[in-house]
Amino acid sequence: MEYIGPIIISLIVLIVVFLICRELICWYFKINKRVELMEEQNELMKKMLSGGNSQASSSKTSLEDEEDEDFEENVGWAKDLSVEEMEEAQKYVDKLEPQQVVVKVIPKDKMKVWSLKYWNSHKNDADFKLIYKKYS
Numbered sequence: 603m604e605y606i607g608p609i610i611i612s613l614i615v616l617i618v619v620f621l622i623c624r625e626l627i628c629w630y631f632k633i634n635k636r637v638e639l640m641e642e643q644n645e646l647m648k649k650m651l652s653g654g655n656s657q658a659s660s661s662k663t664s665l666e667d668e669e670d671e672d673f674e675e676n677v678g679w680a681k682d683l684s685v686e687e688m689e690e691a692q693k694y695v696d697k698l699e700p701q702q703v704v705v706k707v708i709p710k711d712k713m714k715v716w717s718l719k720y721w722n723s724h725k726n727d728a729d730f731k732l733i734y735k736k737y738s
Contacts, residue, residue, distance in 0.1 A: 647685075650688050650692055651688075679733070680731075680734070688733075690713055691713055691733045691734055693713075694713055695734050697715070698715065698734070701717060701718045701736070702717060702735075702736055703717075703718055703721045703732055703733075704732075704733040704734040704735075705724075705731065705732055705733060707729065707730060708728075708730065709729055713733065718735070721735075
């Protein structure tokens with residue numbers, strides 16, 4: 603019974619030393635910063651994946667009436683995109699105006715912003731891939 607007091611104090615001291623050492627190790631190896639960055643990346647990826655799919659407008663134009671099998675809705679990302687394509691295209695998506703699309707020019711491996719009319723005249727060409735479309 604007389605050893606319980608020193609044992610409890612020793613346990614408390616060990617826990618405090620462990621917590622201090624843990625913080626020092628996390629700081630030294632930048633683990634906290636890495637976790638922050640990964641959480642930010644996850645949020646950005648969720649935002650990119652949900653994209654503009656919720657922005658579909660109720661008033662449709664004649665161009666919107668055309669069915670596009672690569673898309674679930676009239677606004678947003680194509681279904682079969684790689685993460686790299688989405689990351690590259692995101693630079694353009696934020697700057698899109700209504701009636702514009704982001705297209706990948708396959709031979710040059712570059713992204714371009716086109717008008718919807720221009721895309722409709724080239725959409726059957728195998729050298730181009732529709733990445734993102736915005737109607738409203």
